[in-house]
Amino acid sequence: QKEVEQNSGPLSVPEGAIASLNCTYSDRGSQSFFWYRQYSGKSPELIMFIYSNGDKEDGRFTAQLNKASQYVSLLIRDSQPSDSATYLCAAEMNRDDKIIFGKGTRLHILP
Amino acid sequence: DTGVSQDPRHKITKRGQNVTFRCDPISEHNRLYWYRQTLGQGPEFLTYFQNEAQLEKSRLLSDRFSAERPKGSFSTLEIQRTEQGDSAMYLCASSSRDREIYEQYFGPGTRLTVT
Numbered sequence: 731q732k733e734v735e736q737n738s739g740p741l742s743v744p745e746g747a748i749a750s751l752n753c754t755y756s757d758r759g760s761q762s763f764f765w766y767r768q769y770s771g772k773s774p775e776l777i778m779f780i781y782s783n784g785d786k787e788d789g790r791f792t793a794q795l796n797k798a799s800q801y802v803s804l805l806i807r808d809s810q811p812s813d814s815a816t817y818l819c820a821a822e823m824n825r826d827d828k829i830i831f832g833k834g835t836r837l838h839i840l841p
Numbered sequence: 842d843t844g845v846s847q848d849p850r851h852k853i854t855k856r857g858q859n860v861t862f863r864c865d866p867i868s869e870h871n872r873l874y875w876y877r878q879t880l881g882q883g884p885e886f887l888t889y890f891q892n893e894a895q896l897e898k899s900r901l902l903s904d905r906f907s908a909e910r911p912k913g914s915f916s917t918l919e920i921q922r923t924e925q926g927d928s929a930m931y932l933c934a935s936s937s938r939d940r941e942i943y944e945q946y947f948g949p950g951t952r953l954t955v956t
Contacts, residue, residue, distance in 0.1 A: 738881070762943075764944070773930075773932055774932070776944060776946060776947075779944055818883050822943070828874065828889055828897060829886075831876075831883030831884045831885075832883050833881065833883045834883050
């Protein structure tokens with residue numbers, strides 16, 4: 731069973747601090763990884779994707795990938811109350827294949 | 842707006858009835874995916890298409906579920922003889938390979954309530 735694991739949270743972070751969200755995946759053959767943000771009652775919104783080891787930065791967001799450890803993370807700098815949402819990690823199991831989602835981590839930014 | 846659209850946004854039906862949902866992907870996207878999401882869970886893969894071809898169907902999808910994409914554009918998802926356990930958000934996403942990967946973009950979803 732190919733899985734993506736996330737801590738369900740909630741993760742509470744003070745406004746202005748760095749929020750760190752983590753994800754592990756079971757299939758060593760996974761190629762690409764995605765972070766989605768989902769507000770309550772809304773559909774997932776793509777934030778970032780990463781497919782090379784290392785860091786990828788986009789504004790306040792940094793995705794990190796370590797394929798040897800099968801570990802993906804998302805850092806959110808200068809956290810804002812509007813960042814409060816559920817963050818879904820997803821992995822593309824094989825090239826050109828479907829993606830598998832984790833259950834998501836609820837993030838709460840404290841004003 | 843050229844995003845993914847879904848219709849209807851909400852559907853309430855009685856157990857045993859059939860329901861059909863429609864998804865219109867982003868126009869240049871050749872892949873279309875259907876997911877189901879329940880409270881506190883991530884989206885659960887149901888099936889996906891490349892153009893009009895259905896490439897994979899989840900083993901979790903019973904034979905009461907069927908999906909089509911007849912002309913490689915919009916898609917429909919039908920649930921026959923609905924059960925209360927079918928109550929969920931049904932999400933559609935589309936993608937097109939850009940550079941190295943497929944990035945999926947979601948529609949707003951159809952929330953199904955079976956009474």
